[in-house]
Amino acid sequence: MADVVAFMAGQEGGPWQTLTPPLSLPKRHEPRRLLIRTVGAVYWVLEVSSATDLPTRSRASVVFKVASHLSRVGAFSATAPVAALHTVLQAAVMMREQPRYITEPINIAKMAMLYGNREVHRERLLAFQRPAIIPPRPVLWSSLSLPYAVTELIHPWHLIDEGAAVGHCLNTRMRGNPRIPTPEDLDYWWDILEGQARLYAIEVNGVSICTMNVSPATGTLSEAEGVSGTDVLTSMPMDLFIQAIRVLGRVHPNLSPGPKLPPEVSRCVAEAVRDYQYSNMARIEFGL
Numbered sequence: 001m002a003d004v005v006a007f008m009a010g011q012e013g014g015p016w017q018t019l020t021p022p023l024s025l026p027k028r029h030e031p032r033r034l035l036i037r038t039v040g041a042v043y044w045v046l047e048v049s050s051a052t053d054l055p056t057r058s059r060a061s062v063v064f065k066v067a068s069h070l071s072r073v074g075a076f077s078a079t080a081p082v083a084a085l086h087t088v089l090q091a092a093v094m095m096r097e098q099p100r101y102i103t104e105p106i107n108i109a110k111m112a113m114l115y116g117n118r119e120v121h122r123e124r125l126l127a128f129q130r131p132a133i134i135p136p137r138p139v140l141w142s143s144l145s146l147p148y149a150v151t152e153l154i155h156p157w158h159l160i161d162e163g164a165a166v167g168h169c170l171n172t173r174m175r176g177n178p179r180i181p182t183p184e185d186l187d188y189w190w191d192i193l194e195g196q197a198r199l200y201a202i203e204v205n206g207v208s209i210c211t212m213n214v215s216p217a218t219g220t221l222s223e224a225e226g227v228s229g230t231d232v233l234t235s236m237p238m239d240l241f242i243q244a245i246r247v248l249g250r251v252h253p254n255l256s257p258g259p260k261l262p263p264e265v266s267r268c269v270a271e272a273v274r275d276y277q278y279s280n281m282a283r284i285e286f287g288l
Contacts, residue, residue: 038088039066045092058102062095069108090115098228114228120172128160128183140200141247147206148240150247153199154192156183162201165208167228170199188213197222198251202236202244209236212248219254221245224265233264245272 042062048054054062066088073084091111095101101111137151137158153159153170160183163171173187183189191197195216202210210232213223226235233241245268249255255273257266 035063035067035070038070038085039063041085041089042066042092042095045089046096054102061103065091065108072109087112094228098230100230104230110229114167117169117172118167118228127181131157134158137201140251141243147204148243149203149206150244151201151203151208153201153211156186156189159183159186159188159199162199162208162211165227166201166211166225168211168225170211200244200248202240204236204240210241210244212244214248214252214255216252219252219256220258221248221255221269222258222260224261224269231262231264233268238268241268242272245269246275249273 039062043049043054046054046062048059069088069091070084073087088108091101091108094111094115134157135155137153137155140150140152142149153162160171163169170188171186174181174185175187175190176185178185188197188199192199198214198216200212200214201208202212209227211223211225212221214221224232226232245255249272255269257269261269
């Protein structure tokens with residue numbers, strides 16, 4: 001496979017350029033064959049049959065991520081463990097469903113973990129008996145012209161549906177490791193009941209794309225998670241995220257960014273809160 005041969009020669013595409021820093025790979029025939037077979041399997045999942053199906057730089061990124069993972073798990077030093085290929089294929093599924101993962105700085109192991117979390121969410125949904133009536137989420141704000149809304153999660157099944165939609169641990173973490181878990185055993189649900197957290201969602205067309213966790217006591221925004229852990233600032237229009245922060249500022253006048261937020265998100269939150277405090281809310285809603 002030309003992509004693998006060029007990569008192992010220390011080049012990447014778009015046009016071909018030297019890798020910086022270079023990835024140290026064995027030059028023996030068998031590791032090369034292993035890399036070719038594994039990349040070929042990823043291409044099959046991505047439905048790449050020719051060079052025109054995927055940009056050159058994206059193909060180089062796939063080869064780099066696969067080679068880095070195989071090198072990291074020691075697959076080049078012996079017969080490749082089945083688990084290594086299984087992990088790569090799980091990551092390939094995530095790359096097919098979220099094409100931005102191909103070029104974003106997220107490795108094979110992280111993508112496989114996201115795949116595993118998603119499958120846990122699906123199994124949990126099948127295991128729980130969905131009630132006939134689930135109260136609607138309270139809408140804190142909705143756009144007059146666009147399909148945007150900010151809602152609050154106030155029911156265990158809101159957490160289950162949110163975890164399934166966004167792909168994080170809202171519907172997997174249980175309080176006390178119960179033998180037969182129920183929705184009421186969800187750890188985040190207990191946080192809500194105990195007054196330690198209030199959870200909000202940013203929705204587009206009725207589907208959540210971001211979950212936010214605020215401490216009622218301190219007003220600290222401790223979490224802002226996009227779909228499958230993606231950066232919230234790249235997964236939605238910036239105006240929408242800023243508007244959501246201003247909405248939360250009405251509910252939590254002492255709203256502030258938590259220490260675990262990414263620096264870019266933390267700065268955005270701080271600026272949005274500061275602007276809100278000195279502006280007229282109705283006048284700065286961007287016409288959303």
